[in-house]
Amino acid sequence: MHESISKSEDGKLYSSVNSELDADGPIIEEYLFSESLPQSYGKLHLRDLIDISPFLTEAAGAIVDDSFTRCFKSNPPEPWNWNIYLFPLWCCGVVVRYCILFPIRVLTLTIGWIIFLSLYMPVHFLLKGHEKLRKKLERSLVELICSFFVASWTGVINYHGPRPSMRTKQVFVANHTSMIDFIILEQMTAFAVIMQKHPGWVGLSMRGLRHSRPNLNGELALKEQVLLGLLQSTILESVGCIWFNRSEEKDRAIVTKKLREHVHGSDNNPLLIFPEGTCVNNEYTVMFKKGAFELDCPVCPVAIKYNKIFVDAFWNSRKQSFTTHLLQLMTSWAVVCDVWFLEPQTLRPGETPIAFAERVRKMISDRAGLKMVPWDGFLKYSRPKPRLTESKYVFFKII
Amino acid sequence: MGNSSSVLTQYDIEEVQEHCNRLFNQQEIVSLYQRYCQLDRSGKGFISADEFMCVPEFAMNPLAQRLLKMVDGLNFKDFVAFLSAFSARASMEQKAGLIFKVYDSDGNGKVTFNDILEVLGDMTGSFMSNEQKEMILTQLLEEAGYSKESYLFLDDFVKIFAKSDMKMEVEIPVD
Numbered sequence: 001m002h003e004s005i006s007k008s009e010d011g012k013l014y015s016s017v018n019s020e021l022d023a024d025g026p027i028i029e030e031y032l033f034s035e036s037l038p039q040s041y042g043k044l045h046l047r048d049l050i051d052i053s054p055f056l057t058e059a060a061g062a063i064v065d066d067s068f069t070r071c072f073k074s075n076p077p078e079p080w081n082w083n084i085y086l087f088p089l090w091c092c093g094v095v096v097r098y099c100i101l102f103p104i105r106v107l108t109l110t111i112g113w114i115i116f117l118s119l120y121m122p123v124h125f126l127l128k129g130h131e132k133l134r135k136k137l138e139r140s141l142v143e144l145i146c147s148f149f150v151a152s153w154t155g156v157i158n159y160h161g162p163r164p165s166m167r168t169k170q171v172f173v174a175n176h177t178s179m180i181d182f183i184i185l186e187q188m189t190a191f192a193v194i195m196q197k198h199p200g201w202v203g204l205s206m207r208g209l210r211h212s213r214p215n216l217n218g219e220l221a222l223k224e225q226v227l228l229g230l231l232q233s234t235i236l237e238s239v240g241c242i243w244f245n246r247s248e249e250k251d252r253a254i255v256t257k258k259l260r261e262h263v264h265g266s267d268n269n270p271l272l273i274f275p276e277g278t279c280v281n282n283e284y285t286v287m288f289k290k291g292a293f294e295l296d297c298p299v300c301p302v303a304i305k306y307n308k309i310f311v312d313a314f315w316n317s318r319k320q321s322f323t324t325h326l327l328q329l330m331t332s333w334a335v336v337c338d339v340w341f342l343e344p345q346t347l348r349p350g351e352t353p354i355a356f357a358e359r360v361r362k363m364i365s366d367r368a369g370l371k372m373v374p375w376d377g378f379l380k381y382s383r384p385k386p387r388l389t390e391s392k393y394v395f396f397k398i399i
Numbered sequence: 400m401g402n403s404s405s406v407l408t409q410y411d412i413e414e415v416q417e418h419c420n421r422l423f424n425q426q427e428i429v430s431l432y433q434r435y436c437q438l439d440r441s442g443k444g445f446i447s448a449d450e451f452m453c454v455p456e457f458a459m460n461p462l463a464q465r466l467l468k469m470v471d472g473l474n475f476k477d478f479v480a481f482l483s484a485f486s487a488r489a490s491m492e493q494k495a496g497l498i499f500k501v502y503d504s505d506g507n508g509k510v511t512f513n514d515i516l517e518v519l520g521d522m523t524g525s526f527m528s529n530e531q532k533e534m535i536l537t538q539l540l541e542e543a544g545y546s547k548e549s550y551l552f553l554d555d556f557v558k559i560f561a562k563s564d565m566k567m568e569v570e571i572p573v574d
Binding site for chain 1 (some may be wrong): 431434438440453455457461462463466485497498501502515519522535536539543545560563566567568569571
């Protein structure tokens, strides 16, 4: 039996196949063994067989620089104060920011909370019989407290495009930089959100209470935590919040069902989803989870771009707790940000939810001037599955 | 993180440059240092295997496990020395030397039939059976004037790659 070994078209034996990250992407095995394979070109030498340089180059390239890490890198504003003339000015700024602005902001926020709570509690508990009125009032109150939050960082927010309507059967998707995205959008319209269960006070949900995990800050006493957690869950419940847990696989099916019910139910607040599933530094967009795009309803893209002139709004949850992040925002001059409400999109005939998600991601990225990278943001929490490595395997055809 | 480069003095940079045979210029070394600090998330002075695997583009490489053994726990000087084979200024011998090291996993200075077979296995996964791999390798070794039993030394690798137009270069991003 005579056998000869062939090289692929470009003369290189090894060429890595670009991986398709999504589970619903083309099955790589089919792709590899399809009939359209390049036929034998030239003769294979030992050199070609042991030449692993393309893989080594790729690995070294990833060690030196990779697009994934760049998505989650904080990019602090350029220091401008290292100059004998500017330094005293900067010092004055620090004094003003920490000694004048910060206390005023804390006061504003406190007043905000007092007003909010003193109105929310009666509304929530006394208006039991009047569901419609209660919902409407609670909605405006949540919008109110969010406005106080925005005021507490002197948020200068430019909204572009038509304001979101309260219609049902639509879902809003936005790029995600920090928890403050939610507050900024919530100030406009009381959206219902889907949230990860954050440890600590940010999103201490009912479940979090039961487990009472030690919180990130460590300083907040458990009692306060429980109180805050209760506040959070009652308030967010009133706008209609869906919780999920990243690590639990079976949660996914339940959440999908809840999402569907929410969107198709009547008199629900419009649903807001951050399909990236993680905070990105507002210079890149990572892959969108397809969940939001298979709800059989129009998707309204929202693009959010922060101006880094005063503060970097990226919440690097690995480096700082949400409390520190908020303090950082409250001691800066201002949070400047643009929000674009883009034209609603629907699934085109023959389009897969993934292609749809990518199309919407492109719209958002183009509008906000973000770069798209082909990574799943959840890789932050887990290592790539072996299946992905497999897609990088090479093979040779023997004739 | 922003001013971590200031830790590196001119003197340090020159020392690192000597260590990697001047295959990188000073700016490149400064950028490599920033990257090194970035990868060393826990700030312990070296990059652990797990921290390398945090880079998905690296973790997905079929040779990742093999390379990990080479790069795990390197200090900055050795990290740069490892990468220097990927410099555009590195000679073909240096590149062949690195490839040789990847094959020579036990570090005894010679590559056997089985060593090559293992690497081949890493790269082809389940797409090829053992028999197929053995057959191809035996055939090609014989064509190149070796046999199944012969050892390949560094010189052999250098010879094999001498005429190749292999381009094993990585550009260091300098900002």
